[in-house]
Amino acid sequence: MKTFRTYRTATRMITAIGVVTLVAACSGNGGTGGGTTAAAGAGYPEQNITIVVPFSAGGPTDTVTRLIATPMAAKLGGKIVVQNVEGAGGTVGAGEVSRAEADGYTVLMHHIGMSTAPALYQNLGYQPVESFETIGLVTEVPMTIVARKDFEPKTLQELVTYVKANSGKVTLANAGIGAASHLCGLLFQSATGVKLQEVPYEGTGPALTDLVGGQVDFMCDQTTNTSGQITAGEVKAYAVTTPERVKSLPDLPTTTEGGLPDLKVSVWHGLYAPKGTPKEVVQKLSEALQAALVDQKVIDQMAKLGTAPVPAADATPQAHLTKLQEQLGTWAKVIADAGVKAS
Amino acid sequence: MELLDNLALGFSTALLVQNVLYCFVGVLLGTAVGVLPGIGPTATVAMLLPITFSFEPVTALIMLAGIYYGAQYGGSTTAILINLPGESSAAVTALDGHEMARQGRAGAALAAAAVGSFIAGTIATVALAVAAPPLARVALQFGPAEYFALVLLGLIVSIALARGTALKALAMIALGVLLGTVGQDIYTGTPRFVFDQRELYGGIDFVSVAVGMFGLAEILRNLENEQTRTAVIGRVKNLWPTREDRRRIVGPILRGTGLGAALGVLPGGGHVLASFTSYAVEKRISKRREEFGSGAIEGVAGPESANNAAAQTSFIPLLTLGLPAHPVMALMVGAFIVHGITPGPNVITDEPALFWGLIASMWIGNVLLVLLNLPLIGIWVRMLHIPYQVLFPMIILFASIGTYSLGFNAYDVYAIVFFGLLGYVLIKCGCEPAPLLLGFVLGPLLEENLRRALIISRGDASVFLTRPISAVLLALTVAALVVAVLPAIRRRREVVFTEEE
Numbered sequence: 001m002k003t004f005r006t007y008r009t010a011t012r013m014i015t016a017i018g019v020v021t022l023v024a025a026c027s028g029n030g031g032t033g034g035g036t037t038a039a040a041g042a043g044y045p046e047q048n049i050t051i052v053v054p055f056s057a058g059g060p061t062d063t064v065t066r067l068i069a070t071p072m073a074a075k076l077g078g079k080i081v082v083q084n085v086e087g088a089g090g091t092v093g094a095g096e097v098s099r100a101e102a103d104g105y106t107v108l109m110h111h112i113g114m115s116t117a118p119a120l121y122q123n124l125g126y127q128p129v130e131s132f133e134t135i136g137l138v139t140e141v142p143m144t145i146v147a148r149k150d151f152e153p154k155t156l157q158e159l160v161t162y163v164k165a166n167s168g169k170v171t172l173a174n175a176g177i178g179a180a181s182h183l184c185g186l187l188f189q190s191a192t193g194v195k196l197q198e199v200p201y202e203g204t205g206p207a208l209t210d211l212v213g214g215q216v217d218f219m220c221d222q223t224t225n226t227s228g229q230i231t232a233g234e235v236k237a238y239a240v241t242t243p244e245r246v247k248s249l250p251d252l253p254t255t256t257e258g259g260l261p262d263l264k265v266s267v268w269h270g271l272y273a274p275k276g277t278p279k280e281v282v283q284k285l286s287e288a289l290q291a292a293l294v295d296q297k298v299i300d301q302m303a304k305l306g307t308a309p310v311p312a313a314d315a316t317p318q319a320h321l322t323k324l325q326e327q328l329g330t331w332a333k334v335i336a337d338a339g340v341k342a343s
Numbered sequence: 344m345e346l347l348d349n350l351a352l353g354f355s356t357a358l359l360v361q362n363v364l365y366c367f368v369g370v371l372l373g374t375a376v377g378v379l380p381g382i383g384p385t386a387t388v389a390m391l392l393p394i395t396f397s398f399e400p401v402t403a404l405i406m407l408a409g410i411y412y413g414a415q416y417g418g419s420t421t422a423i424l425i426n427l428p429g430e431s432s433a434a435v436t437a438l439d440g441h442e443m444a445r446q447g448r449a450g451a452a453l454a455a456a457a458v459g460s461f462i463a464g465t466i467a468t469v470a471l472a473v474a475a476p477p478l479a480r481v482a483l484q485f486g487p488a489e490y491f492a493l494v495l496l497g498l499i500v501s502i503a504l505a506r507g508t509a510l511k512a513l514a515m516i517a518l519g520v521l522l523g524t525v526g527q528d529i530y531t532g533t534p535r536f537v538f539d540q541r542e543l544y545g546g547i548d549f550v551s552v553a554v555g556m557f558g559l560a561e562i563l564r565n566l567e568n569e570q571t572r573t574a575v576i577g578r579v580k581n582l583w584p585t586r587e588d589r590r591r592i593v594g595p596i597l598r599g600t601g602l603g604a605a606l607g608v609l610p611g612g613g614h615v616l617a618s619f620t621s622y623a624v625e626k627r628i629s630k631r632r633e634e635f636g637s638g639a640i641e642g643v644a645g646p647e648s649a650n651n652a653a654a655q656t657s658f659i660p661l662l663t664l665g666l667p668a669h670p671v672m673a674l675m676v677g678a679f680i681v682h683g684i685t686p687g688p689n690v691i692t693d694e695p696a697l698f699w700g701l702i703a704s705m706w707i708g709n710v711l712l713v714l715l716n717l718p719l720i721g722i723w724v725r726m727l728h729i730p731y732q733v734l735f736p737m738i739i740l741f742a743s744i745g746t747y748s749l750g751f752n753a754y755d756v757y758a759i760v761f762f763g764l765l766g767y768v769l770i771k772c773g774c775e776p777a778p779l780l781l782g783f784v785l786g787p788l789l790e791e792n793l794r795r796a797l798i799i800s801r802g803d804a805s806v807f808l809t810r811p812i813s814a815v816l817l818a819l820t821v822a823a824l825v826v827a828v829l830p831a832i833r834r835r836r837e838v839v840f841t842e843e844e
Contacts, residue, residue, distance in 0.1 A: 057389030057674060063681055066393050084389065085751050088527065088544035092752075095541065120532070125541070171799055177532040199798050200529050202791070205667040205676070209610050212664060213483035216799065224680065228665045228687025304683040340532070 044104055044281050045078035051271075052108050054093025057084045060224045060305070064139055064269055065109045067301050071292035076284065089178035091117050091124060094272075098126035102274040104281035107135065111269045113178055115327035119335035120178050128324060133282050135271035136289045136315035137323060141307040142242040142266050143184050144226045144252065146235040147218035148211055156238040156258030159218070163194050172196045173211055173219040175204040177340065180267045183331070184220035184241065186338045191262040211235055222267055223248065223306030241265045248306045268327070270320045282317055290315045349699045350472060356700030357707055362405050365398070369406035370708045373413020374715060378421055379745055383429055383550060384414035385670045386748050392678055400682035401697045405704040407678055408658065411671045412464065412705065415654040416712050419456040419647055420723055424449060425738060427558035429745075431784045432618035432650035434553055438777055439635065439642030441561075446638050449724045450582035455592050455640050456647040457716040463600040463648035464709035467655035470604050471662075472702050476691070478656070479663040482608045487796035488806045490611045492816035494789045497616040499823050500623045501781055512778045515769075519782025520789075522547060530794055542754040551755045552783055554742045555762025556769075556776035562735045563767040582721060584640070592644035595625050599648030607653030610660040610668040612788050614653040619781060621649035655705055662698060664688055 051069060055061045065082050073080040085093035090113045100106035114128050126132075145156065153159040163170050172189075174182040177200065189196055199216050201207035204225045210216050212234045220241070227248055230237045239258045240246050255263040271289060273282055292298055293309035302308055313319060356362065376387045388407050395403035415432070422433040423440035436456065443452040470478070485493070502512055525536045526546030537543040584592070599621040606613035606620065625645040626635045635642050657668045665686030667673040679686040684694060691698045726734075746755045766776050800806040808814050 056670070057392060057677070059673075059677060060680075063677055066396070066681075082393070083751065086545065087752070088541050092541055092544070123539070168801075176529050177527075197798065197801070199795060201795075202529050203673070205673050206611065209483070209660070209664075209666040210486060212666060213486060215486035228685035228689065231685070232665075232688040234664070234688055301681070301683070304685075305680060 044284055045076055047105060048079045048081050049073075049076070049104070050081050050083050050106050052093050052097050052106065053082055053084050054086065054090035054108070054110060054113075055084065056086050060141060060222060060267070061109060061111050061269060063224075063305065064141075064302070067298050068138065068289065068292040068295075071295040071298060072285075072288040075288040075291040089113055089117065089120065089176075091121055095125045097272065098131040098274055100274050102133075102276035102278075104273055104277050104285065106274065107285065108132070108272040109138070109269060110272060112180060112183065112265075112267050112327065114270070114272070115324060116178060116183060116331045116335060118328065119332045120340065128328060129321070131275050132272040133275060133277050134317045134320035134324060135273055135282055136286045136317060137310045137320045138269040138271060138289065138293070138315070139302060139307050139309055140242070140266035140268045141222050141224060141305070142240050142246050143180065143220050143222050144230065144240050144249070145184075145188070145218065145220045145238040145255075146211065146226050146230060147238065148214040148216070149234060149236050150214060151217055151236055153238075154236075156253070156255065156260060159238055160192050160260065163192060163196060167194045167196060170196055170218070171199050171216045173199045173201060173207045173216040175207050175221070176200050176202055179204070180265075181207065181219055181221045183334075184263075184265050186334055186340070187263050187265050188220060188260075190334055190337060191260055208235075227306050239263075246306050247303060268323065270324065286316055346473065349695070350703065352696060353472075353699030353701075353703030356401060356696045357405065357703035361399075362402055362700065362704060363707065365402050365406040366409050366704050366708050367711050369409020370413035370416075370712050371715065373410040373415075374417035374712065376410070377414035377417020377419075377429065379429075379741055383745075384411045385674065386745075387414070388671055388674045392674060392681070395678065396681060400679075400684055400694075401700045403678055403682060404675065404697065404701055405708075407675060408701060408705065409708045411675075412651065412654045412708060413712060415651050416457070416460050416716060419460075419643075420453065422557075423452045423456065423643070424723060424726055425558065425734075426561040427738065427742065428553050429550060431549060431553070431615055431780065432646065432653075434557065434777060434780050435618040435622045435646040436643055436650075437557055438622070439637075439639050442636070442638035443640065443643065444727065448638065449727060450720050451584040451588050451640060452643050453720045453723060454582075454584050454717065455588065455644040457713055457720070459592065459596040459599065459644040459648035460651040461709055461713040462596050463603060463650075463652040464655055464712075465706060466600050467604045467607070467652040468702060468706045468709065470656060471659060471705070472699075475659045475702075476663045478608045479659050482610060482613075482660055483664075484812060485609050485611060486810070487611075487792045487799060488810050488813040489816065490609075491789060491792040491796055492807060492813040492820065493609070493616070494612070494785050494792065496816050496820045496823065497620055498781070498785050498789065499820050501619045502623075502778070511774050515774050515776070515778035516782035519779040519784075520786030521782075522552065522779075523783045523786035524790070529791065530798070540754070542752055545752075546787075547758055547783075548746070548752075548755045549784065550746050551758035552762050553780060554746060555759040555764075556766035556780065558738060558742055559759060559763025560766025560770055560776065562738065563763065564770055565731065566735070582724065588640050591640055595621070595641040595645035596648045598624060599645040599650075600652045603649030603652030604656045606649075607656035607668075608659050610657075610666050611792070612669075614650075614657045614668065615784055615788070617649040617653035618646035619785075621645040658701075658705075661686070662701065663691060665690065 051065055053062045053065050069080040069082055085096055090110060094108060094110055097106055097108035117124055153162040172185050174185050185198060204221055207219060208225060211219055212229060223246060229235045230249060237252050239255045240252050241255050241264055245254055290312050293315055299309060376384060387410050418429050418433040419436045422428040422437035423444050426437050426441040428434040428437045440452045525543060527534050527544045534544060602621050603617040606617045622642055622645060625641045626632060629641055631639060660666045660668050661672045661675055667676050676686045743756050746759060796806055807817060
């Protein structure tokens with residue numbers, strides 16, 4: 001009798017644990033490429049669409065994706081699941097999507113890293129242009145050049161003079177190889193012609209921590225990460241790397257104003273589908289993206305992130321492809337000149 | 344008086360019906376994912392983040408924070424019952440906790456963990472309220488050189504984790520450190536020991552190692568002899584800690600809380616050291632050193648308190664400076680951003696209701712957790728009555744699902760199998776998994792900070808001695824080594840490293 005009762009308790013418990021686990025596991029699982037072939041786009045979407053984010057949940061790229069997922073799903077009349085497939089600077093997630101079925105049910109959100117990966121990684125397993133259909137650009141997040149608050153130079157011009165005079169002393173932090181902060185740092189060095197001592201960190205959090213703590217001299221990172229520290233005066237800001245000033249930091253001059261016009265970089269995001277996805281489906285996705293980018297909530301939330309949706313004309317496959325090709329050329333040169341390799 | 348006003352504001356926010364409700368949901372979910380092997384708070388917070396988009400910012404953060412510290416509470420349960428730690432801190436709890444369970448004292452171990460966690464959580468919350476901003480400033484004094492010295496000290500002190508010979512313990516630590524080097528080197532981008540597998544670029548996941556080395560290896564060991572498992576059943580003694588137990592856990596709880604609270608503030612990985620260090624300290628000062636590793640309740644109470652205190656104080660850098668101490672905190676930064684709050688030093692002044700509300704909610708959450716956990720102990724202990732042939736496939740199934748859900752990386756699941764077999768072989772050789780896990784967790788931290796400190800100093804190794812905090816920590820490390828090596832103390836050391844009992 002007693003054994004029976006305990007056994008029942010046990011069974012109940014196991015069932016409860018099982019339900020929780022399955023719910024937890026399934027909520028992230030929309031089935032990568034798990035679709036049967038859909039007829040060329042007529043009834044699309046007939047099942048959940050998975051957007052793969054090749055970076056961790058909660059990061060800037062993930063946030064942007066989740067912001068646009070809801071209005072995109074509404075426009076498409078389906079459900080969108082965001083799945084994070086992390087690893088190797090976004091190349092694991094991108095590789096997975098490149099091999100997924102080209103039916104439009106698995107798409108990829110990637111940022112500037114799409115254009116730098118071929119130069120950084122050998123044996124990538126995919127090619128940005130040949131393996132994907134571009135759907136459209138999403139947003140371009142500005143970057144800022146920031147320093148520890150007691151760092152000597154006061155303006156961008158002073159910074160350039162200072163690093164030229166003290167190139168053996170100055171330390172430049174970044175969030176790891178291939179990270180936006182690393183790329184921006186490379187551009188800074190190529191624009192000023194100075195080779196600096198780079199200090200890589202594992203992610204922006206620790207890098208920013210050491211910058212606020214005064215352990216390293218300066219770095220370049222996205223407004224998403226730096227604007228809180230800038231407005232609080234915990235770091236010194238020199239410039240923003242976009243052609244125009246950003247709304248959330250109106251007093252911060254641009255690199256052009258500061259005398260370094262060659263230093264222009266933004267973390268641009270785009271949506272991709274595997275090569276061979278039917279044109280009609282890509283078109284539908286692109287239209288849904290355009291609709292999401294004029295959604296007031298998306299605009300407001302992006303403004304809080306210090307960025308804005310791209311104009312509708314850029315949220316198209318053609319504009320995205322042009323940008324991708326132009327960026328591939330730019331970064332191939334910058335990275336080759338710097339002699340950086342990630343593998 | 345300002346503090347009282349602030350706390351009043353905090354409690355008036357945290358006690359709003361929806362906030363208490365979501366605090367409860369958070370700690371309940373946290374306990375659940377903590378109990379489930381594999382699924383950790385990082386994955387859960389990541390998955391639930393989008394759900395909180397429609398909440399008030401403070402409500403969302405209260406719930407997400409609840410998941411985090413709730414998971415720290417729950418994590419000890421599976422570690423104690425089935426030797427399956429989901430986090431590095433729980434691996435320490437498993438050492439003595441699971442031994443206690445084998446002796447039929449699972450209830451006492453679970454109660455010690457719950458009560459210790461509650462006391463630690465309460466004290467740490469007070470520390471947060473009273474001294475968060477100044478503590479954060481102190482924490483910023485820790486640069487790469489200081490972290491290197493701190494981790495080195497932790498590594499040396501924690502050799503006490505081992506039960507067997509010192510040589511085997513050192514070998515296990517070295518193996519752990521080597522396993523920790525798998526993946527892309529962050530300084531040069533060079534892939535190390537990845538065998539051209541892109542999935543290994545991010546390194547081996549801790550959960551895979553822990554679930555394999557502890558959980559799966561334990562299952563294999565149990566299966567080889569049916570008697571080992573059935574022997575446990577029917578011998579469940581008193582559910583609650585005895586008077587003697589209660590007397591023995593007071594000191595460890597308070598020391599663990601102090602250690603954990605101090606280490607948790609450090610954003611560069613202090614919280615990782617909390618439970619290891621507490622265990623080492625308790626073992627060193629205990630009069631019953633020989634009991635450690637074979638079911639000493641101090642070895643459960645101390646590390647659990649340290650871990651929970653560190654979980655609470657690791658919010659300090661996040662809340663006062665906007666700087667995340669670990670992946671869960673990085674997700675919280677994401678949550679701040681999504682809710683239109685720019686994380687940074689201005690949060691305290693710009694959003695006082697949010698800041699103090701979140702702190703007050705942590706205490707409420709701790710109360711809810713202890714109310715939730717104490718009655719559950721009886722049910723958990725019954726889990727040991729589940730026939731083993733039913734239990735072990737379940738454990739493997741849930742562990743695999745949980746681990747896969749971390750990053751949708753099948754390699755993490757293969758890794759469980761690999762480390763399970765490795766763990767089994769090592770047990771057969773008389774080597775223990777705990778030192779390996781320690782090396783695996785601390786090795787990368789040690790290397791990262793050593794190299795970073797040297798990069799910043801341009802290769803000048805004297806930074807470790809010219810920076811005061813680092814110099815003091817290194818002096819302590821040397822002292823710890825001397826104590827361990829001095830022949831006069833050798834006789835007492837025989838007890839620390841008792842040969843196979």
